[in-house]
Amino acid sequence: MTEPKGLRATGPEAIVAGGGLAGSEAAWQLASRGVRVELWEMRPEQMTPAHVSGDLAELVCSNSLGSDHLWSAAGLLKEELRQLGSMLLSAADASWVPAGKALAVDRHLFASTVTERLAMHPLIRLVRRELRQLPQDGLAIISSGPLTSDALAEQLACFTGEDNLHFFDAVAPIVTADSVDQERCFWASRYGAGGPDYLNCPLDEREYGLLCEALLTGERHPRHHFESDELFEACLPVEELARRGSETLRFGPLKPVGLLDPHTGVRPYAVVQLRKEDAQGRLLNLVGFQTNLTYGAQRHAFQLVPALERAEFVRYGVMHRNTFLRAPRVLAPSLEARKRPGLYFAGQITGVEGYTEAIATGLVAGINAALTATGRQPVIFPPETVIGSLCHYVSSWPSADFQPMNANYGLLPRVPASVKRRDRQAYHAARSAAALAEPAEAARTSMAASPPSLAGPTDH
Numbered sequence: 001m002t003e004p005k006g007l008r009a010t011g012p013e014a015i016v017a018g019g020g021l022a023g024s025e026a027a028w029q030l031a032s033r034g035v036r037v038e039l040w041e042m043r044p045e046q047m048t049p050a051h052v053s054g055d056l057a058e059l060v061c062s063n064s065l066g067s068d069h070l071w072s073a074a075g076l077l078k079e080e081l082r083q084l085g086s087m088l089l090s091a092a093d094a095s096w097v098p099a100g101k102a103l104a105v106d107r108h109l110f111a112s113t114v115t116e117r118l119a120m121h122p123l124i125r126l127v128r129r130e131l132r133q134l135p136q137d138g139l140a141i142i143s144s145g146p147l148t149s150d151a152l153a154e155q156l157a158c159f160t161g162e163d164n165l166h167f168f169d170a171v172a173p174i175v176t177a178d179s180v181d182q183e184r185c186f187w188a189s190r191y192g193a194g195g196p197d198y199l200n201c202p203l204d205e206r207e208y209g210l211l212c213e214a215l216l217t218g219e220r221h222p223r224h225h226f227e228s229d230e231l232f233e234a235c236l237p238v239e240e241l242a243r244r245g246s247e248t249l250r251f252g253p254l255k256p257v258g259l260l261d262p263h264t265g266v267r268p269y270a271v272v273q274l275r276k277e278d279a280q281g282r283l284l285n286l287v288g289f290q291t292n293l294t295y296g297a298q299r300h301a302f303q304l305v306p307a308l309e310r311a312e313f314v315r316y317g318v319m320h321r322n323t324f325l326r327a328p329r330v331l332a333p334s335l336e337a338r339k340r341p342g343l344y345f346a347g348q349i350t351g352v353e354g355y356t357e358a359i360a361t362g363l364v365a366g367i368n369a370a371l372t373a374t375g376r377q378p379v380i381f382p383p384e385t386v387i388g389s390l391c392h393y394v395s396s397w398p399s400a401d402f403q404p405m406n407a408n409y410g411l412l413p414r415v416p417a418s419v420k421r422r423d424r425q426a427y428h429a430a431r432s433a434a435a436l437a438e439p440a441e442a443a444r445t446s447m448a449a450s451p452p453s454l455a456g457p458t459d460h
Contacts, residue, residue, distance in 0.1 A: 013037070014141065015037075020347060022145070024087075025086060028088075029370065035139070037125065039124055055112060057110065066103065073408045079429075081359060134159055139369055139373050142349065143346040143362060144349060145348055147323065166326065172289040174277055175286070185199050185200055202307075203270040203271065204268070207306065211301060211304050218239065219294045220239070256268045256270055273288075282414065315408065322404060324348060324351050326351075333391050345361075352405060353406045357406060367379055
C-alpha cells in the first residue's frame with residue numbers, strides 16, 4: 001500500500017499485544033507518530049470466553065463508556081482524551097446513541113469503525129495470532145486485558161515476579177473521607193494496638209439487622225458466562241457472609257471486640273471499619289466489604305450505616321476474574337516497565353478499571369513508546385489531570401493492597417479549602433485544562449504531518 005504524504009515510517013517497528021480498547025488506541029498513537037506497528041490479536045482464531053467476534057475494541061459487557069458530563073471525573077477524562085487526539089473517543093462519538101449524560105455507543109458500529117480505521121492505516125499490520133512470548137527487546141506494548149491468555153500470563157509472571165501478578169479481583173468499596181459523618185464514628189484500633197488506624201462506624205442491634213437484611217435482599221450482578229461460580233473462602237462476598245447466619249458478620253469484618261465508642265463509653269453492637277486508601281486520607285476503604293451486589297444495591301445497603309448516610313462512593317465493590325499487575329512495583333509514570341526499557345503496558349492489566357480508563361492508558365503508552373523510540377522524552381501527565389492521576393496511581397500508589405481503580409476526583413490533588421463544595425467540579429475542570437496544555441502540545445507536535453482523518457459526528 002502506498003503511504004500517504006507525511007506518514008512514512010520514522011521509527012522502529014513496535015509490537016502491540018491485544019486488540020482491545022487499550023491496544024487499539026496504543027497502535028493508532030504509535031502509527032500516527034511514524035512507528036510501524038504489528039498489532040497482535042488472537043481473535044477470531046482463538047476466542048476468549050467473553051468475546052463473540054473478531055472485531056477490535058469489542059465492548060463485552062455494556063454499551064456505555066460512562067458519564068460524558070464535564071463535571072464528573074469520567075466526563076473530564078473523556079474531554080482530556082479528545083484534546084489529546086484519542087481515536088477511540090472519536091469512534092465512540094461517531095457511533096453515539098442517546099443515553100442521557102452517558103457516552104453510549106452502538107457496540108457493533110463502534111467496534112467495526114475502530115477495526116476499519118486500524119486496518120486501513122498504512123503503518124499498521126494486524127496479526128491474527130496469539131502472542132505467547134513476551135518480547136525480550138525492542139519496542140512493545142502489552143495490552144492483553146483482564147482475560148490475558150494463560151501462556152502470556154505465565155510469561156508476565158516470570159518477568160514481574162509471581163507476587164506482582166493477580167488473577168482474581170476482590171475489591172471493597174471506597175468512599176471520600178469528607179463525605180463520612182465524622183460525628184457518628186471514631187478513629188481507633190482494636191484494643192488500642194498501634195495507632196488509631198481505622199475509622200469505626202458503630203451500629204446498634206437494629207441498624208445491624210437492617211444492614212444484614214439489605215445485604216441478603218439486594219440485587220446481585222449476574223455472573224458473566226465466562227466467570228466461575230467458585231467462591232474463595234478467604235475472600236467471600238459480604239452478602240455471602242450475611243447469608244451464613246445472623247451473627248456471622250459480627251464475628252467477622254464487623255466484630256466490635258476491643259473497641260469502645262468514645263461518644264457512649266460502651267462497646268458498639270457491631271462496627272463497619274474504614275481504612276485509609278492513600279497517605280493523605282482522602283479516600284477510605286470499607287474493610288472486608290468485597291461484594292457482588294449491584295452498585296445501586298451497594299449504595300442502599302452501605303448508606304444504612306449512620307456515618308455513611310451521605311457517603312460519596314468513588315469505587316464500588318466487585319468480584320471477578322481480572323488479570324492485573326501490582327503496577328507500582330513494575331511501571332514508571334510513562335507506563336514503561338522499570339526494568340525493561342521499551343516495554344510498555346496499557347489497559348486493565350495496569351490496574352485501571354473501566355473502558356475509558358483503558359483507552360487512556362493505551363493513549364499514554366502509545367504516545368510515550370513512540371517518543372522514546374525516536375529519541376525524545378516521554379510525556380508525564382500532571383496529577384491535576386484525570387489521565388495523569390491514573391498514571392500516578394498505577395505507578396506510585398503507596399498502599400500495599402493495590403487494587404484496580406476507576407477515574408475519580410479522589411485521585412487528584414485536593415481542592416483548596418477556600419473553594420466551595422458546589423464549585424469543586426468546575427475547579428477540577430479548569431485546573432485540568434491548564435495543566436493539560438503543555439503535555440497536549442507535546443503530544444500534538446510529535447504527530448506525523450498528515451495523520452488520517454478522524455472525521456465523525458461529535459455534536460451530541
